[in-house]
Amino acid sequence: MISIKGLSKYFTSNKQRITAVDDLTLNIKEGEIFGVIGYSGAGKSTFVRLLNRLEDPSDGQVVIDNQEITKLNAKKLRLARQEIGMIFQHFNLLWSRTVRDNIAFPLEIAGVAKAERQERVQELINLVGLSGREDAYPSQLSGGQKQRVGIARSLANNPKVLLCDEATSALDPETTNSILDLLVDINEKLGLTIILITHEMHVIRKICNQVAVMEQGKIVEQGEVLDVFRRPKETVTRKFVEQVMGADDEDESVSHLIDTYDQGIIIRLHFIGETANQALISQVAKKFDIAINILQGKITQTQAAAYGTLFVQVEGDSEEINRAVSFIHDETSVEVEVVRHAE
Structure with a gap:
């Protein structure tokens, strides 16, 4: 489903080259919930932005559903992005629009007819559990409700891939669990491939099939979540496991x-x-x-x-x-x- 080869991203600061993502290679299966975990500065957020070319890579390629994203021109990239949904840590909602209008926004951009748009929006409102809140504004919503709007909006164009960049980091533990349960439900109902970026190991433990651990722009460990929990090889991975299991002396x-x-x-x-x-x-x-x-x-x-x-x-x-x-x-x-x- 997703093939990533030799992906790198360099930035220049004060005439020095900074490597945010360093020769990263991954394969992610269709319908999988794939977790990428790392501490702040590990390069994970840059990595996820490279997948839909919110950042252009310095080297390497990204292939999603047999389409090489890294070679698309601007017009084809806009069309490809309709199949790649994204949700963010701080929701990125339009504060002057209601729940209904926020969800409808990407459909408006795509030129979907009004009647079809309204039907699709109502489907999504029901899917994410926001029935009765259609006319509320973001300022009237809780953090969990705002993220549900963000999830519904990201699903508007029936994407094949959903990118989640620290989607639960701004939420309390109970709300985090409800959002993770919703992502699992969406994955099962829609068959979406989900890539989850986080610095919290309990998020990986709860819903991911596979996990890649990033440090200094590189993937230092990767595997099935159960195997990584049982036998963490790298120091950084052991620290993440200790978030859930406690120190293992x-x-x-x-x-x-x-x-x-x-x-x-x-x-x-x-x-x-x-x-x-x-x-x-x-x-x-x-x-x-x-x-x-x-x-x-x-x-x-x-x-x-x-x-x-x-x-x-x-x-x-x-x-x-x-x-x-x-x-x-x-x-x-x-x-x-x-x-x-x-x-």
């Missing part, structure tokens, strides 16, 4: 558990996907003559699946403990590791 944690609990064995269980929601502990406790004490753990939910880690202390006859550990290893999809053996 696992070696220190294991040492503390070993020093604190001196009976039985201590095992670490890794839950992935459906197993994160299974009652494994109670199942094992009933099946084997052992005592299980949950020491600590954490679990999170990504768009693809849940995952988490649990430390437990197991006491009982050593042979029975071994049978229980073998059962978990052989008969379930939970990964098990003995981190402290019986004395």
Whole structure:
């Protein structure tokens, strides 16, 4: 659907060249919700503006639905942009226009007839949950309602791609979740490909299929969200994961558990996907003559699946403990590791 090759953007400041996007290459599948995360200055907002040529690239190419955006002349680019919707952090609404008229604006520019325009606007108002607010002005709306207007406006021309540049950064957590739920609903109903730019890992965790991590204009890590959460490779990625999971000083944690609990064995269980929601502990406790004490753990939910880690202390006859550990290893999809053996 979207192919990006060798994309770069340079700016000149005080006779020095500044690289905002540096030789970036990506492929994004049709219908995917693809997240791009990075701290301020990483180049992510410049990157998203290159996709619809609000910024012209210095090098490289962008191909969307078999059309090379980077080679289009002004007239063809205007037509191509109708298939690329965009929503912004600060809404960018026309303050002198009502909700209805804001949504209708891109249709007016496209020359859509009035009757068809009115019908389309009402469809979008219903889709984004703004029924009854059609005649309100932006100053009369909450932040979440303003962003819903922005989303509806971006969908007016039936785009194939929706670009979201920090679309929830100006919103409170509850409103953020409602907007993310709306984006998922739109993705499922319309089959839109969504590219989500953010600096908040919980946004990536909640709705994205894939994520690319940007730092100093480059993509330093990329993959399925669940894999990136489970095994972050780069320092910047680990910092983002800690936004959701907390700092993971696992070696220190294991040492503390070993020093604190001196009976039985201590095992670490890794839950992935459906197993994160299974009652494994109670199942094992009933099946084997052992005592299980949950020491600590954490679990999170990504768009693809849940995952988490649990430390437990197991006491009982050593042979029975071994049978229980073998059962978990052989008969379930939970990964098990003995981190402290019986004395």
